Amino acid sequence: xxxxxxxxxxxxxxxxxxxxxxxxxxxxxxxxxxxxxxxxxxxxxxxxxxxxxxxxxxxxxxxxxxxxxxxxxxxxxxxxxxxxxxxxxxxxxxxxxxxxxxxxxxxxxxxxxxxxxxxxxxxxxxxxxxxxxxxxxxxxxxxxxxxxxxxxxxxxxxxxxxxxxxxxxxxxxxxxxxxxxxxxxxxxxxxxxxxxxxxxxxxxxxxxxxxxxxxxxxxxxxxxxxxxxxxxxxxxxxxxxxxxxxxxxxxxxxxxxxxxxxxxxxxxxxxxxxxxxxxxxxxxxxxxxxxxxxxxxxxxxxxxxxxxxxxxxxxxxxxxxxxxxxxxxxxxxxxxxxxxxxxxxxxxxxxx
Amino acid sequence: xxxxxxxxxxxxxxxxxxxxxxxxxxxxxxxxxxxxxxxxxxxxxxxxxxxxxxxxxxxxxxxxxxxxxxxxxxxxxxxxxxxxxxxxxxxxxxxxxxxxxxxxxxxxxxxxxxxxxxxxxxxxxxxxxxxxxxxxxxxxxxxxxxxxxxxxxxxxxxxxxxxxxxxxxxxxxxxxxxxxxxxxxxxxxxxxxxxxxxxxxxxxxxxxxxxxxxxxxxxxxxxxxxxxxxxxxxxxxxxxxxxxxxxxxxxxxxxxxxxxxxxxxxxxxxxxxxxxxxxxxxxxxxxxxxxxxxxxxxxxxxxxxxxxxxxxxxxxxxxxxxxxxxxxxxxxxxxxxxxxxxxxxxxxxxxxxxxxxxxxxxxxxxxxxxxxxxxxxxxxxxxxxxxxxxxxxxxxxxxxxxxxxxxxxxxxxxxxxxxxxxxxxxxxxxxxxxxxxxxxxxxxxxxxxxxxxxxxxxxxxxxxxxxxxxxxxxxxxxxxxxxxxxxxxxxxxxxxxxxxxxxxxxxxxxxxx
Numbered sequence: 001x002x003x004x005x006x007x008x009x010x011x012x013x014x015x016x017x018x019x020x021x022x023x024x025x026x027x028x029x030x031x032x033x034x035x036x037x038x039x040x041x042x043x044x045x046x047x048x049x050x051x052x053x054x055x056x057x058x059x060x061x062x063x064x065x066x067x068x069x070x071x072x073x074x075x076x077x078x079x080x081x082x083x084x085x086x087x088x089x090x091x092x093x094x095x096x097x098x099x100x101x102x103x104x105x106x107x108x109x110x111x112x113x114x115x116x117x118x119x120x121x122x123x124x125x126x127x128x129x130x131x132x133x134x135x136x137x138x139x140x141x142x143x144x145x146x147x148x149x150x151x152x153x154x155x156x157x158x159x160x161x162x163x164x165x166x167x168x169x170x171x172x173x174x175x176x177x178x179x180x181x182x183x184x185x186x187x188x189x190x191x192x193x194x195x196x197x198x199x200x201x202x203x204x205x206x207x208x209x210x211x212x213x214x215x216x217x218x219x220x221x222x223x224x225x226x227x228x229x230x231x232x233x234x235x236x237x238x239x240x241x242x243x244x245x246x247x248x249x250x251x252x253x254x255x256x257x258x259x260x261x262x263x264x265x266x267x268x269x270x271x272x273x274x275x276x277x278x279x280x281x282x283x284x285x286x287x288x289x290x291x292x293x294x295x296x297x298x299x300x301x302x303x304x305x306x307x308x309x310x311x312x313x314x315x316x317x318x319x320x321x322x323x324x325x326x327x328x329x330x331x332x333x334x335x336x337x338x339x340x341x342x343x344x345x346x347x348x349x350x351x352x
Numbered sequence: 353x354x355x356x357x358x359x360x361x362x363x364x365x366x367x368x369x370x371x372x373x374x375x376x377x378x379x380x381x382x383x384x385x386x387x388x389x390x391x392x393x394x395x396x397x398x399x400x401x402x403x404x405x406x407x408x409x410x411x412x413x414x415x416x417x418x419x420x421x422x423x424x425x426x427x428x429x430x431x432x433x434x435x436x437x438x439x440x441x442x443x444x445x446x447x448x449x450x451x452x453x454x455x456x457x458x459x460x461x462x463x464x465x466x467x468x469x470x471x472x473x474x475x476x477x478x479x480x481x482x483x484x485x486x487x488x489x490x491x492x493x494x495x496x497x498x499x500x501x502x503x504x505x506x507x508x509x510x511x512x513x514x515x516x517x518x519x520x521x522x523x524x525x526x527x528x529x530x531x532x533x534x535x536x537x538x539x540x541x542x543x544x545x546x547x548x549x550x551x552x553x554x555x556x557x558x559x560x561x562x563x564x565x566x567x568x569x570x571x572x573x574x575x576x577x578x579x580x581x582x583x584x585x586x587x588x589x590x591x592x593x594x595x596x597x598x599x600x601x602x603x604x605x606x607x608x609x610x611x612x613x614x615x616x617x618x619x620x621x622x623x624x625x626x627x628x629x630x631x632x633x634x635x636x637x638x639x640x641x642x643x644x645x646x647x648x649x650x651x652x653x654x655x656x657x658x659x660x661x662x663x664x665x666x667x668x669x670x671x672x673x674x675x676x677x678x679x680x681x682x683x684x685x686x687x688x689x690x691x692x693x694x695x696x697x698x699x700x701x702x703x704x705x706x707x708x709x710x711x712x713x714x715x716x717x718x719x720x721x722x723x724x725x726x727x728x729x730x731x732x733x734x735x736x737x738x739x740x741x742x743x744x745x746x747x748x749x750x751x752x753x754x755x756x757x758x759x760x761x762x763x764x765x766x767x768x769x770x771x772x773x774x775x776x777x778x779x780x781x782x783x784x785x786x787x788x789x790x791x792x793x794x795x796x797x798x799x800x801x802x803x804x805x806x807x808x809x810x811x812x813x814x815x816x817x818x819x820x821x822x823x824x825x826x827x828x829x830x831x832x833x834x835x836x837x838x839x840x841x842x843x844x845x846x847x848x849x850x851x852x853x854x855x856x857x858x859x860x861x862x863x864x865x
Binding site: 218219220221223224226227230231233234235236237238239240241 | 668670689690691693694700702707708709710711712713714718721722723725726729732733734736
């Protein structure tokens, strides 16, 4: 009975949402003049058909795990962090800046310093809207959005004026020292081609998800964050400090989002490149929604989105369907998830 | 023929009967007051009348014809409208815009200001109701805003106006203004249902008074035939008389300044000195003095809204008093917060166990942890094993029927939820307990259990500050009872030497003999 109830609560809405959105996607493909079978085969089977291709899915999923976790932790505290985009941007900047400024440090120490400084930068960037809410009651949605603009504009200004690689037209910093670049997984795994971009950040992302899971469920602070999100009135009356929880959870959220910056600078571009982000901060919201804010669920939701974006490339290459169909499927999945949850839960309530 | 009549109205909320078999008759052209304690069912009845909720049984008749309201708009088309205690106006809109909101006269799809102004001026002239129509509502005084609400109902054709505690927010001259408007309305055929706690005003304005208690109308009487004492007795219940024979001569009582009964030098557990607190400029606590000693239950009686909520919040440290002093164990507390007060030995049984005391979606174990998470952790890591053992033990001890400690709180019955909260709060071996309506909504069995727990803790040399609207409960449990009225303790009774009747009288303000 309990298992059934967990199934109905947790997995039925998600399975329903995913299948319906894929079905509608297939229908749209048909309208666009392509056989739905071909589309599904390209999107799902081919993408999952080779280890190399699966590794691409995981590569795509890596930043989404970070931002998904960041948004999820905010949601758990009852906060809507739309500011991951800005937080990961300042995180990336802090990574590149410390990597270049302290390049004389021994490599392992420098790597640690860059990661810590990125998390600090993103954490502070996230904590500011948290503090504004705690102190003045300013809504975090507005403030995190505004902080995004401020982050992008000021970081781009700093890079362009102080850190731009000399002699280059593009707004980007010089390359970071080789010693602190994240090793690619292909150097340990023979079946991946040397050029494959999947690197240890993915493992780091899995680790962060597990740590966050333990933190939320097994620590006092995690418990306080969850209670504040579930019933602030009762949490406050039980002696949990609202302002501390707001600032801390937003800071933690920002620090995790900043790891996307680390991933990009230490693991992919090896430098800060202006405009490197492709909306991971916002996609993280969808990931967190799909995962129902469960840290381990975020891994799977991020992989699903990673799968679709890998499939989107193949769709464009091998079929007549435009890749935008994947965006439609992603968005429909979220819409259907929200609706099916409402319907299923309401149904249960009226019966109970 | 009555203008409005309800027959056999029944409304249940779970096991609670909010309205049971309510018969209410309103004659045209009268101000009909509805009085009763909190929880007597007035609000439920009014919500049914203006279409906000639907009754489970019974019917409503207007001019002898059966009607059914599904929405407030339905009720309004039948001429029934409500002025809420908290106004439902849009502050930046002008008075005129607020009045026509929802039924705007249009010209080419736009608001026809000229026609609207003309229509409203007609109504204002008819009812002698003055108002500056072009001023934004946010710049109007509270009394004027109330006029906007009334005008809006009249504009939409209301024949019956329901006013919920309309004078609670008004200054005395504004009350006079309101009353003259109400009189002018009734003199020309409109009817008013006037809900109030203030008997003085009720007698001043109403022609007919109905008293509600326990979801029923227990009396309806012409105001010139009734006395304040009679009405108060109906409100608190006839069995007040039973008690009144215990009323000794000393029921003139200890003087209201001698709040301390303990002669020895042991500092009291809790003492408050001239505690004051204002909210939006309105005094909620107005110089509260209180002393709570070991081994006693101090009851606080009062009509809801006389500062009890503020007192609880200030004691918890959620709100900070503007002036005055709080001492715990004799030590002054400068800036209390919930964590500090708990660490100093306070347990808190909240008035609303679901909203203020638990997280319904979380498991029983997690709810048991709430407020005690620091005791069940080491280096920031929760001691889940110890918690599980403790919860299993407590479920057993308090006979809380739960299939499993991991099922969500919401699957427990109300009584078991309350038991769990009490188990949690008492497990920390508190020095004193702040209990707010601790048995509200519980069945007799569960309520009895809660009472026995509070007594047990008193006998173990702890102390209880008991805030309740159930006079019977207060009299049964308390050693002393303070009556709270407009943010003050106006009277302190020895519980053995007072009665429901007497408490009820004082709850409505110092009686004028």
